[in-house]
């Protein structure tokens with residue numbers, strides 16, 4: 164530590180590049196500090212440092228990290244704790260550009276595997292970014308000294324030592340993830356696709372906030388017919404609504420909470436933090452939200468189950484377009500989701516193409532089938548279940564044509580769900596739709612596509628340029644990937660991981676023989692063995708800020724790469 168102090172004193176007032184001298188590692192009284200990367204100027208991306216505390220000093224009992232779920236829960240909590248302590252102890256920005264900033268990547272409402280904190284048998288390590296302070300291009304050595312010898316140690320002391328932490332809260336974080344994973348696993352065994360615990364708070368504070376709504380909330384209460392119980396390893400008994408496999412319809416008047424329920428189910432593929440309100444709302448891990456996404460690119464997707472006989476005889480067996488329509492984009496989204504192993508499809512009328520969802524008897528009479536390329540979802544949703552074993556949960560307040568194909572109909576009435584399946588069946592029997600089913604009796608098989616190496620061009624000029632810009636954009640060489648309609652992508656650090664994962668695959672896996680699925684699976688296998696760090700070019704040092712994405716979103720990003728070429 165003395166060495167670092169002397170260096171900072173020596174370079175005080177010098178030109179910014181003299182900061183390069185401080186790279187290296189230093190022993191502090193309570194931890195070891197690694198300065199892995201020193202930024203080139205005050206505006207450049209911040210410098211990367213790591214703080215490592217020996218395990219015996221940190222003192223975390225083994226039962227807090229001896230399972231995968233607990234370890235992720237503990238690491239997630241520690242990142243949040245450090246972030247909170249940094250807010251308390253640092254003065255923040257001072258000087259030019261990012262001067263004075265101290266930052267650790269911590270999560271939102273989800274508990275995700277991330278690289279910000281690592282806990283293992285030997286040490287606890289936090290991966291932190293700092294803006295080395297300067298005025299103009301002159302090193303502000305005294306401020307740097309305060310950051311490294313005052314603020315940082317204080318934040319660390321209050322975060323990385325078990326003795327200093329609020330035990331109840333810490334334990335809740337660690338064990339809540341285990342309970343959620345338990346439910347997710349149990350769903351399969353019980354042939355359920357989702358579970359919403361009684362008392363859950365589903366609505367959010369606003370359309371731009373992921374925090375729970377406060378005040379006038381109707382807590383979730385299962386209809387008696389659907390109520391089921393789980394005995395959780397930590398929390399014990401919980402009761403709530405189980406949605407069985409099959410085709411489930413969510414109906415009800417406008418503004419009665421249909422989309423809110425579906426959104427909670429979309430997010431239920433992730434585990435949530437204590438107090439979120441959805442911490443016991445759990446969906447099968449491969450559930451995929453499907454929506455219309457006009458304008459997207461599509462590369463050789465077989466959309467024939469839904470679309471045939473396009474004008475000018477356009478091929479729909481290997482359908483490609485630079486600019487999909489609402490219905491063709493939704494069809495491609497479904498086929499791609501099935502290719503990526505989706506076990507459940509989640510659809511909302513609010514974000515669907517009407518002509519993809521319904522075609523009623525009158526329209527069938529007016530526009531003959533040979534003039535309509537689209538086979539609506541209502542004629543395919545059952546086949547997707549019976550042939551492929553993939554369930555659907557669909558919000559549909561606007562058309563009763565779906566009564567005929569639903570196994571379960573849930574009505575939202577003033578935010579309270581009711582099982583009205585019987586009533587819907589009676590109505591369906593009394594008032595037939597008089598539609599003719601379209602599109603044949605078979606859905607057909609899903610092809611596994613093989614990407615070509617030429618798809619991936621990460622260079623811009625002669626430099627590799629792969630980067631995430633916030634949550635929903637990836638820059639990949641000269642093109643960008645738009646992910647705004649991948650609604651189950653929740654954290655910008657997932658987007659960063661996806662960007663580097665695509666780069667990693669294109670370097671080491673894409674060989675014009677392996678399928679998209681095989682490629683992505685093999686990278687996940689590697690991550691399982693070596694950690695998310697494996698994606699980083701700085702493996703063994705500060706790996707950058709990654710959070711674990713789902714396979715479905717990774718494949719979703721590749722499918723949206725505008726240069727993708729399929730064999």
Ligand code: ADP
Nearest residue numbers: 366379380381416417418419420421422423578
């Ligand atoms: P729908 O899709 O049925 O038209 P939404 O799900 O969009 O309705 O919900 C309408 C409004 O009601 C939203 O502002 C939402 O935040 C609010 N809301 C949803 N569920 C609840 C609830 N359980 N308690 C209180 N407000 C809710």
Ligand code: MG
Nearest residue numbers: 421422423513
């Ligand atoms: Mg709605």
